[in-house]
Amino acid sequence: MTVSDLKQAYPDSPKPKINWARIDEAEDFANTVKLFRQGKYDEDSFRRYRLQHGAYGTRMTSDYAMVRIKLPAGEIYPNQLEKISQLSEQFSIGNAHFTTRENIQLHWVILEDVSEIFRGLAEVGLTSREACGNSVRNVMCSPLAGVCPNEEFDSTPYALATARFFLRNPLSQNLPRKFKFTFTCCEKHGMVRMVDVGLIPQTRDLNGITQRGFKIFLGGGLGNKSFVGHQLEEFTPEEDLLHTSIAVIRIFDRLGDRKNMARNRMRYLVHEMGWEKFRNLVLKERAIVRATQSVITRLDVDHTPTVIKRLIKISDESGSQNPDGYNRWIKTNTLKQKQSDYNSVFITLEAGDITSSQISALAAIIGEFSSEGLARSGFAQNIALRYVHDDDMTRLYSRLLEVGLAKSGALTMAAPIGCSGTTSCNLALTNSHRLAKEIQRKFLELKLDQDDDLCDSSIKISGCPNACGQHGIATIGFFGGGARIGKEMYPNYQMSIGGRSDEETMLGATCHRIPAKRVIPVILKIIELFKQNKKPDDTLKEWIHRIVNGKEDSAIKSVLDMRKILDPLTIPPTIEEDPDFYNDYGSDSSYHTKTGKGECAA
Amino acid sequence: MSQEKTIRTTTDVDSLRSEIRDKSVRVIDVRREDDYKQSHIPTAVNLPLANLLSDDSPERVLKLVNSMGISDDTSVVVYDDTFGALASRVAWTLEYLGHSDVSLLETTFSKWKSLGLENDNKTPEVQTTNHSIHLKPEILATSNYLETSKDKPSVILIDNRERLNFLEQHIPGAISLPYRTLATSDKILRPKEDMKRLLDNRGITGNAEIITYCGSVGTLSGLAYYALKSVGLPNVKLYVRSFKEWKNLQKPTEKQQDANYWDLSAE
Numbered sequence: 001m002t003v004s005d006l007k008q009a010y011p012d013s014p015k016p017k018i019n020w021a022r023i024d025e026a027e028d029f030a031n032t033v034k035l036f037r038q039g040k041y042d043e044d045s046f047r048r049y050r051l052q053h054g055a056y057g058t059r060m061t062s063d064y065a066m067v068r069i070k071l072p073a074g075e076i077y078p079n080q081l082e083k084i085s086q087l088s089e090q091f092s093i094g095n096a097h098f099t100t101r102e103n104i105q106l107h108w109v110i111l112e113d114v115s116e117i118f119r120g121l122a123e124v125g126l127t128s129r130e131a132c133g134n135s136v137r138n139v140m141c142s143p144l145a146g147v148c149p150n151e152e153f154d155s156t157p158y159a160l161a162t163a164r165f166f167l168r169n170p171l172s173q174n175l176p177r178k179f180k181f182t183f184t185c186c187e188k189h190g191m192v193r194m195v196d197v198g199l200i201p202q203t204r205d206l207n208g209i210t211q212r213g214f215k216i217f218l219g220g221g222l223g224n225k226s227f228v229g230h231q232l233e234e235f236t237p238e239e240d241l242l243h244t245s246i247a248v249i250r251i252f253d254r255l256g257d258r259k260n261m262a263r264n265r266m267r268y269l270v271h272e273m274g275w276e277k278f279r280n281l282v283l284k285e286r287a288i289v290r291a292t293q294s295v296i297t298r299l300d301v302d303h304t305p306t307v308i309k310r311l312i313k314i315s316d317e318s319g320s321q322n323p324d325g326y327n328r329w330i331k332t333n334t335l336k337q338k339q340s341d342y343n344s345v346f347i348t349l350e351a352g353d354i355t356s357s358q359i360s361a362l363a364a365i366i367g368e369f370s371s372e373g374l375a376r377s378g379f380a381q382n383i384a385l386r387y388v389h390d391d392d393m394t395r396l397y398s399r400l401l402e403v404g405l406a407k408s409g410a411l412t413m414a415a416p417i418g419c420s421g422t423t424s425c426n427l428a429l430t431n432s433h434r435l436a437k438e439i440q441r442k443f444l445e446l447k448l449d450q451d452d453d454l455c456d457s458s459i460k461i462s463g464c465p466n467a468c469g470q471h472g473i474a475t476i477g478f479f480g481g482g483a484r485i486g487k488e489m490y491p492n493y494q495m496s497i498g499g500r501s502d503e504e505t506m507l508g509a510t511c512h513r514i515p516a517k518r519v520i521p522v523i524l525k526i527i528e529l530f531k532q533n534k535k536p537d538d539t540l541k542e543w544i545h546r547i548v549n550g551k552e553d554s555a556i557k558s559v560l561d562m563r564k565i566l567d568p569l570t571i572p573p574t575i576e577e578d579p580d581f582y583n584d585y586g587s588d589s590s591y592h593t594k595t596g597k598g599e600c601a602a
Numbered sequence: 603m604s605q606e607k608t609i610r611t612t613t614d615v616d617s618l619r620s621e622i623r624d625k626s627v628r629v630i631d632v633r634r635e636d637d638y639k640q641s642h643i644p645t646a647v648n649l650p651l652a653n654l655l656s657d658d659s660p661e662r663v664l665k666l667v668n669s670m671g672i673s674d675d676t677s678v679v680v681y682d683d684t685f686g687a688l689a690s691r692v693a694w695t696l697e698y699l700g701h702s703d704v705s706l707l708e709t710t711f712s713k714w715k716s717l718g719l720e721n722d723n724k725t726p727e728v729q730t731t732n733h734s735i736h737l738k739p740e741i742l743a744t745s746n747y748l749e750t751s752k753d754k755p756s757v758i759l760i761d762n763r764e765r766l767n768f769l770e771q772h773i774p775g776a777i778s779l780p781y782r783t784l785a786t787s788d789k790i791l792r793p794k795e796d797m798k799r800l801l802d803n804r805g806i807t808g809n810a811e812i813i814t815y816c817g818s819v820g821t822l823s824g825l826a827y828y829a830l831k832s833v834g835l836p837n838v839k840l841y842v843r844s845f846k847e848w849k850n851l852q853k854p855t856e857k858q859q860d861a862n863y864w865d866l867s868a869e
């Protein structure tokens with residue numbers, strides 16, 4: 001005997017139900033990297049291969065890669081987190097990044113080590129396959145699916161089945177461009193009109209029998225040019241879910257633009273063809289799919305109910321006071337589930353970042369506190385722990401506090417989204433990632449997370465016009481660029497206001513150009529103006545909504561009015577007056593824009 | 603048998619236990635004296651790393667070795683509670699002196715204890731010995747040596763600090779292999795096949811001359827030294843004074859340009 005695997009990690013917590021991995025892909029990747037380094041594989045084919053396996057290039061260097069691990073439907077199990085923590089320490093920089101699309105990214109991985117990460121992931125059933133490149137990307141699902149009080153039914157099994165169907169499916173290996181599915185729980189939690197295919201569960205009554213189905217939205221998406229998706233039909237019964245998905249992908253595959261990289265997402269096809277024409281094509285194609293697909297081509301939807309098992313039942317009845325900050329955290333980070341006595345708890349991360357020791361601590365905490373034994377990655381670079389019993393909430397809070405994961409504001413405006421920006425993205429013009437963190441710190445310091453008027457608003461930041469930070473659907477959104485005054489450059493953001501992603505989904509209206517170091521004062525100014533002009537029951541989101549739609553009757557009636565009031569804040573000081581103005585966040589040297597080749601389109 | 607003994611890099615738990623029973627091994631605990639006094643592996647002597655580092659000239663090391671009762675043919679096993687890094691530095695020092703039969707316990711003291719294995723707080727009686735000196739300069743790299751040889755194509759220079767430290771600053775031409783990469787969750791070194799594949803992928807193979815370094819005193823890079831030896835790489839040197847000395851001497855360094863991920867995540 002030697003010391004090996006004597007201790008089994010988390011013996012009691014549930015194991016992943018689906019194995020997404022294939023171990024042979026690790027070896028294949030290692031060999032391909034060797035061939036590439038020996039010059040036996042050309043640059044372009046290698047890039048395509050690398051992306052298909054979920055490894056991005058890194059800012060300004062070919063030595064490092066970023067590995068994007070997919071979490072289909074956002075599900076992640078304790079043993080998987082434990083493994084990711086370990087891989088991050090071994091092959092990355094000791095932290096990981098939760099994205100807005102339910103992926104976890106490991107940055108600054110040496111290209112030659114990527115295959116070792118694949119191996120580690122395979123041990124716990126995870127993959128990064130088709131996380132990048134022109135394929136069906138991670139299939140998302142609302143972190144509240146299954147527990148949301150407003151939902152018709154749980155869409156999780158459908159999201160998982162869709163992910164399974166398309167992963168490694170030849171149909172989706174070489175699309176004109178990436179392709180994204182998002183399942184949600186209800187209209188309010190939304191996010192379905194800003195994606196290629198968005199789905200909301202709904203039911204209808206058919207001769208006394210309740211039939212399940214979806215509201216399907218097609219052709220939405222955020223980017224350099226954003227579009228809101230169109231609803232395909234009143235009701236798509238669940239039997240038609242797969243046929244519809246296949247039909248849409250086939251049409252995109254056939255007709256999508258493969259030449260013009262800037263316009264090859266499906267939303268452009270829909271836009272150029274016109275919705276009615278596109279819709280008819282989909283319906284026709286679906287009829288063909290329905291008629292020609294063999295009966296075995298069907299979604300493998302697993303309806304086994306989740307086992308809900310509360311592990312510990314020692315409730316904290318010591319009579320002691322709630323710990324400091326507990327009430328604030330309850331208010332801004334937790335939601336009551338439709339299942340009585342249970343809560344969903346959101347963990348705020350700073351722009352999605354989490355250290356490897358926090359990941360490892362979280363693995364243990366999930367096992368202990370989530371009665372479903374797993375966690376869900378959310379829509380907003382965050383993590384949700386669901387099925388936490390009322391009686392366990394104080395203890396959970398204390399545990400999270402110990403490891404620095406109890407920051408408040410997860411479900412409020414105080415949790416801004418920031419894409420990776422200049423921290424690692426080749427196309428970035430500004431450090432959007434750091435800016436998001438700075439705003440968060442300011443908001444928490446001013447306790448703005450507790451302000452009921454602000455809680456349904458959002459701040460989202462992209463480091464360039466490409467919109468990975470989803471700025472277009474933010475109440476206040478920003479995308480980065482450089483600005484110049486005389487010889488000096490400074491980091492700058494284009495600000496839009498009034499974007500939203502719920503049933504009234506719309507893109508924000510362009511408002512002003514704000515220097516990076518003025519973004520925080522400008523946001524605070526907008527809040528101040530709102531407080532001066534609001535109606536008694538107003539939220540910031542509603543107030544701005546009226547402004548951008550020309551329906552506001554207070555002092556600020558239009559985006560132009562807003563722009564004028566903010567003008568003084570945007571005037572650059574001279575470099576002598578304020579040298580810091582000319583540096584981006586997270587950098588103490590003078591700002592210049594520098595970009596490399598984008599890989600999204602590769 | 604004896605040949606197998608001399609090339610082993612780590613000693614597994616069971617072998618050590620039986621060697622302790624046979625009294626055929628000298629075990630060195632390199633943790634702090636207080637920790638040692640509380641409990642240690644039976645028969646182990648204590649040599650805190652700090653004590654060794656206060657003066658690691660061969661003359662001093664020889665005295666220490668003799669006072670621990672180690673003769674030329676004593677089999678020595680070293681352990682620590684710091685994923686093997688401190689133990690590695692001590693083991694390497696013995697090797698440098700000319701003592702070849704030295705290996706690392708495959709796991710840490712905490713793990714040993716957590717498995718319920720024997721430990722006590724008795725300090726063993728030691729008979730002073732008379733070890734010889736046969737210095738092995740071929741396993742040592744000095745800053746001068748490094749400076750003249752690092753640009754040779756046949757030399758691979760490995761930085762064993764964490765990736766973030768590497769990105770921020772490193773010796774020009776070094777490649778990054780963080781010490782965490784070398785271990786598994788319960789052993790200080792990966793199994794041989796695993797280690798071989800990992801190093802192979804990184805092009806660390808064959809007859810290259812390999813030099814390892816870390817932040818200050820050659821502990822993390824000491825572990826790497828043994829990792830490389832564990833797969834049979836024949837020509838490995840430790841730059842024992844490491845990056846701290848390199849910087850003090852104001853020799854050139856390099857950093858990753860045009861990106862700033864680390865200043866964010868290091869907060």
Ligand code: SF4
Nearest residue numbers: 419425428463464468
């Ligand atoms: S929005 Fe721009 S800077 Fe941000 S991740 Fe996307 S491409 Fe990079």
